[in-house]
Amino acid sequence: MTQSGQAPILEIKGLRKEYGSTVALHDVHLTAYPGEFTVILGRSGAGKSTLMRCINRLVTPTAGEVRFNGSLVTENKRALRLHRRSIGMIFQQFNLVKRLPVLKNVLTGVLGYKATLPAVCQMFSREEKLRALECLDRVDMAHKAFQRTDTLSGGEQQRVAIARALNQRPILLLADEPVASLDPTIARTVLSYLQKINEEMGITVLLNIHQVNYAREFGRRIIGLAGGVITFDGDVSSLTDDILSSIYGGRPEDTYDE
Ligand SMILES: Nc1ncnc2c1ncn2[C@@H]1O[C@H](COP(=O)(O)OP(=O)(O)O)[C@@H](O)[C@H]1O
Ligand SMILES: [Mg+2]
Structure with missing residues (x-):
């Protein structure tokens, strides 16, 4: 997905995260451009939260690199503070x-x-x-x-x-399952605000979600994550049933909220 003339806001290369013997992310490559509204779709345990935590360095990757707004995300405290300031974070439990x-x-x-x-x-x-x-x-x-x-x-x-x-x-909003504890009508209202902020303010949004229906309704670009691996990256219009089963591995009960 190239958008000529614009520098990426996020460039992730060869990202790997292990927790002991669990490989939460495996060789993840992802480039996002300013103004995108991207849904990271995957069942529970797919690695969605780990991916976000690698972006704002709440966890340290095992290998690979994350570049945000042109600079490499490292452990440097001062750089990290500035970096985190430009990234808004929204959590399932509101915090x-x-x-x-x-x-x-x-x-x-x-x-x-x-x-x-x-x-x-x-x-x-x-x-x-x-x-x-x-x-x-x-x-x-x-x-x-x-x-x-x-x-x-x-x-x-x-x-x-x-x-x-x-x-x-912020120039980037990371929303980690922001509607997982809300009922569907309220969930849609909250997601509409994220959509509006993206459209009206031009803030890039990365949204982690496990429900296909919300992804279809609100996502433009969809990234499917399964077992720590990106299995799909494309426009919402090309999200077919076959692709969904590659993301969900035959567990469709996880995929719909209603
Ligand atoms: N702090 C941790 N310690 C050990 N294992 C973890 C930790 N965080 C996540 N995991 C494991 O990494 C995998 C991916 O988890 P996570 O990123 O939370 O997935 P998701 O957000 O898609 O549900 C899962 O197998 C999970 O059990
Ligand atoms: Mg999660």
Whole structure:
């Protein structure tokens, strides 16, 4: 998949990750261009989360290289901090501080992945607060800014998590099974916001998902992952039943949510 004239935002070559005797990723090659909305599709255990964790270096690859926005992702602390700042992360379990007001969760997003105590206690400027409100408005959650986060529904909490990621001003969003714990209607709403952010803000999105129906509905480019190996990489329109069985290995019960 080449897009002439544009430098890749992500270039992964020969990526391998072993956990003891388990090979979670095997010789993964992947190039992504700015503005793409890509779904990484695969059943549980396929290696989807490991792939994302190699991109933001939450795990160290056994072999291979990851290049993000032109530079090699390494262990260098300062480089890694900058690198992570440009990558928004959205998790299945939202990872919000539940007892804090919504706005505070969004404000702490600029400081890294997890809200630490100093981050939570920090005072924020009027500009920072206005910006956080704008991010909440992107996901139609500005009206809940001062509500305690644990009073929101799951879908609303995930939208707040998206706003928090946006407040980092990311150029890449990694969403790791963001709707796995939400019911289908709510799941679609959350995925529509990711789609809208991709289309309107031009932020590149990589979405891990195990349900084929959501992949078909929201993905443009689909990457099928099975047993740590990429078995398909192409346009959603060429995702045939044969390809699906190569991704799912004859376990179709995993593939649909409804
Ligand atoms: N921290 C870990 N320690 C040992 N094995 C792991 C660890 N994380 C993942 N694995 C294994 O690596 C494989 C891929 O896991 P994962 O990336 O979580 O897949 P997915 O996100 O597609 O469900 C699985 O076999 C899983 O059991
Ligand atoms: Mg996973």
